[in-house]
Amino acid sequence: MQSLRSFPHRRAVVRAVGALCALTVVVALGLCATTGGASSVRAARIARLNARIADIYTDDYQQAAHDALVAERDAREHGVDDIFVKDNPYGTNTTSLYVYFTSRYGSNVTYTVSADGYPDFTQQAYQGDEDYPTEHEFLVLGLVPGVTNTITFTLTDDNGLDLTYAIEHDGPTLLGTEETRLEQTVAPDDGTDLGDGLYAVMGNDSDDQDFLYYYDTDGVLRGEIPLKYYRAHRLLFSDGLMWFSASTHTMVGMDRLGRLEKIYDLSDDYILHHDYALDADGNIVLLATQLGRDDHAVQDQVVKLDTDTGETTPLLDFGELLADYKQTTTHAGIDESDPSATDRWDWLHCNTIQLVDDGSAIFSARETSTIIKIDDLEGEPKLDWMIGEPSVWDGSGYEDSFLAKDGDFGDTGGQHSITVVQDDSLPDGQYYLYMFDNNYGYASTRPDFDWSVVDGIETEGLTGNDDARSQYRRYLVDENARTYRETDQFDVPFSPYVSSAQELDDGHILIDTGQQGLFGVYDTDGTLLAQYRMKLATSYVYRVYQYGFKGFYFA
Structure with missing residues (x-):
């Protein structure tokens, strides 16, 4: 397997487009715990989060999010040397990453999400009915929140030739207070195959x-x-x-x-x-x-x-x-x-x-x-x-x-x-x-x-x-x-x-x-x-x- 390029650290650019900007503020606030007499501040933050989540579940929000995504993505061409990514573009999965690029040769794409202290998460992306497309558009699941993630894309053509490309990306801030990794009260024995479902x-x-x-089966949050x-x-x-x-x-x-x-x-x-x-x-x-x-x-x-x-x-x-x-x-x-x-x-x-x-x-x-x-x-x-x-x-x-x-x-x-x-x-x-x-x-x-x-x-x-x-x-x-x-x-x-x-x-x-x-x-x-x-x-x-x-x- 040949690694052709490793991209420097890059962060998703969040554009203030209509209804999307308010959600960005809420994501930054998250559900952080407050101290002392600040319970009313916390309650107000939760109320704002509830309201913004309710807004996500409207046709107007989804259309605005889609239009903003397409405009940003199509502002220039994106090949394997300039992979376009955007965090959670539709507001529906905090730890997801939208990916778009084109390749010279038709390929399927496997991605691996890596972060220090966590097991790798690897899946082959579904890209529609075509086995080896040259236009690649999919959602990466499983970014680990709050840490640097390396996402490695492996492109495989119909002759079995593999090429790899990698980017680094900051993990998101969670909206909730759930555990990033669950306690495993019973760990599987070596050799026990729990599959790759979620x-x-x-x-x-x-x-x-x-x-x-x-x-995932390691107890790591992937969505x-x-x-x-x-x-x-x-x-x-x-x-x-x-x-x-x-x-x-x-x-x-x-x-x-x-x-x-x-x-x-x-x-x-x-x-x-x-x-x-x-x-x-x-x-x-x-x-x-x-x-x-x-x-x-x-x-x-x-x-x-x-x-x-x-x-x-x-x-x-x-x-x-x-x-x-x-x-x-x-x-x-x-x-x-x-x-x-x-x-x-x-x-x-x-x-x-x-x-x-x-x-x-x-x-x-x-x-x-x-x-x-x-x-x-x-x-x-x-x-x-x-x-x-x-x-x-x-x-x-x-x-x-x-x-x-x-x-x-x-x-x-x-x-x-x-x-x-x-x-x-x-x-x-x-x-x-x-x-x-x-x-x-x-x-x-x-x-x-x-x-x-x-x-x-x-x-x-x-x-x-x-x-x-x-x-x-x-x-x-x-x-x-x-x-x-x-x-x-x-x-x-x-x-x-x-x-x-x-x-x-x-x-x-x-x-x-x-x-x-x-x-x-x-x-x-x-x-x-x-x-x-x-x-x-x-x-x-x-x-x-x-x-x-x-x-x-x-x-």
Whole structure:
């Protein structure tokens, strides 16, 4: 490999262009801690930051940012001897760097971010469908904040010839107070391959400013995406865009360079909570709360957001479908997505939605510790089956809807992050479900129910109890026999609420124990391979999922 040129230290020039200059001031301020009687000054800084982040999530800001970027970039030509870079041009990822240049020969580009005291971060940049373009435009992820970064670009042509070019660049100032490197409470053994995906940390909710974070498998921060408020719940990829929630009301589609191409607010009748999924038409189906209800019911609606028009339409009111059960519950609870709300009727509390190819959908209902399948969700929805402790539903008329348990194992308590796995080796009508089983029996709307009927369940929601455990669980569902059985299970650190599970492509299992701020990678037998701890902003990390970002950020 031949290194042709090493460029001197260079800093991104920030131009005062319209709405962009105000953000630059806020970035410089960051969220620095104040001392003594300066809490009001800190509060004012946070308020300004909140306002500027809200401005980023507008079409006007994104258009102004794009026009400014193009004007600066195109003021002169940029070849390999004058690579154009700009920090976070669209305001959507603090530690990202926009890169543009042309080369004489068609090449793919691999970049390595290096900083003293940190592991290198290497990825092949995704540049579109062309394998060996001569025009190179991409986003470098992973600049380490507050230190000098060396970014080495390796250009490889179709004959395999490599040329390298390097620049130095100051790492940015973070907007938040998150750790640049997480504590690894369990470090992987030498030779353990954790892959090169990024852990997307979603929902370390803050009273100050909310973010979506990317961390690599060394626990190093590689992305800080500011949100308007609340949290992102998962990332969805469709037609070159990455969709996520930026607030309880806003869904956005971001392109690979960080530009928000689509910014949609739900109709005034709804706010989203906890989860969403892409349907077969590329529209987004969301769990929602209907606002302004006389009965104050929350977290029991399903709506659809048209990703072409931004129109919101209702699909399912669980309160109508399961009206007889709803009437057996008491008015209790809060609206977790609206902390100021009280006396909310949180009788079901759906926390996960999974869409199935046949038009059905599977939901996790935390308040009832039940998994529910609904057929024909976008047509005429009807109940197909339930999984869980049937006695929770005694007297409601839905007892016959439960699949029969095949085997001797305890049912779930307040489960989260259920995931459907279709397996071509299984007969039609069979598939797998896996989840984070919180193993906590409690329902504020069923105060008299005795959860001890569920074998092994915890009834004290104390994370400091060393004997308490949550579980990763995997079921085989057989709709033909109307049964389910447990095929895999192992204990994980206890979290009575929130949390997530994800089976990774390499066969490992990623577990987020949300209320302890822990996430770890396990082997299939439950052996902990690596574990990370994140300082909690308030009370929990909602979810952690790993994404490879292939065909988006990376080739």
